[in-house]
Structures are given as structure tokens and as C-alpha cells.
Amino acid sequence: MKKYIKISGKEKEWIGTALNVSPSMVDFALHFDAKRGNSDLAKRIRKLALHRGGVLMNELPAFETIHNTAAGEMVQPFENGTKLVLVWATGSLKIFNKKGELCRDIHINTIEELTNAQCFAASL
Structure with missing residues (x-):
């Protein structure tokens, strides 16, 4: 970053x-x-x-963010095929590669941690 x-x-x-x-x-x-x-x-x-x-x-790289309020999720698909999914209530964050395989499963507490995860997802 x-x-x-x-x-x-x-x-x-x-x-x-x-x-x-x-x-x-x-x-x-x-x-x-x-x-x-x-x-x-x-x-x-x-x-x-x-x-x-x-x-x-x-x-930061620009990317689309989808807020699914019914599910309480934020989903960010990246140009490289990676997808980041954040559950608002728990802070659970998962990053999937372009094949749909789980690459990272972490718990975040701060915006800085989210930013770091976004940079990681964008770099895959």
C-alpha cells in the first residue's frame, strides 16, 4: 500500500x-x-x-463493493478474480482466490486491518 x-x-x-x-x-x-x-x-x-x-x-486500487444488508455481509470482487467477504456482525473476513478456494480466514477489528486484507486480495 x-x-x-x-x-x-x-x-x-x-x-x-x-x-x-x-x-x-x-x-x-x-x-x-x-x-x-x-x-x-x-x-x-x-x-x-x-x-x-x-x-x-x-x-488503493479501485474496486466494487457490494453491501448485502439482508445477509449482513460486504463482498468485494477484484479484477484478478479474488473475492473478499466480510461479515459485519462478527468481523469475520474470508478471501477466496479466482478458483473459489479459501486463501485467508481472519477476524478483523479495524479499518487498517480491512485495508491490509484488501491489498492482499488485490495482489493475489
Whole structure:
């Protein structure tokens, strides 16, 4: 899952000036660049960006979601043939591959866990 901090161009400029860094360094930090975005400076840039109104975003693939209220389920079929089924009442989540075989059977409690499961299903 790709994450980044969304902030205005004006705020990016302000952060660059305040910390005396280049615009590209600000971008590396805000996009969590694997090579240049893991330093202490990058962490300070991200902290300042969030403090100045930046929003942490997650980039996810788009997929259809079917809410079956009668059954209390959420079903997400993916383009790769994978299907994710979540039972709302229990938090039981099952992921089936394109052959219909059960790949993962877990219990989730948070939206982050659901997001991780969606990324897993999309990557099969």
C-alpha cells in the first residue's frame, strides 16, 4: 500500500524554507520514498507537514463493493478474480482466490486491518 501526505504547494514551499531543504527533499519525505524518505530529516518534514494541515493518504486500487444488508455481509470482487467477504456482525473476513478456494480466514477489528486484507486480495 502506497502512502503519502497530501499538502498544498504553498505549504510545501514553507516547509522547505523553514527547514532549509530542497523541494525534491520535501517530496521524497512526503511520499515516503524508500531510498531518501526514511531519514530523521524526512521524519521531521512529515511531522511538520501534518502539523500544518497535511493529511496522510493511502493509495488503493479501485474496486466494487457490494453491501448485502439482508445477509449482513460486504463482498468485494477484484479484477484478478479474488473475492473478499466480510461479515459485519462478527468481523469475520474470508478471501477466496479466482478458483473459489479459501486463501485467508481472519477476524478483523479495524479499518487498517480491512485495508491490509484488501491489498492482499488485490495482489493475489
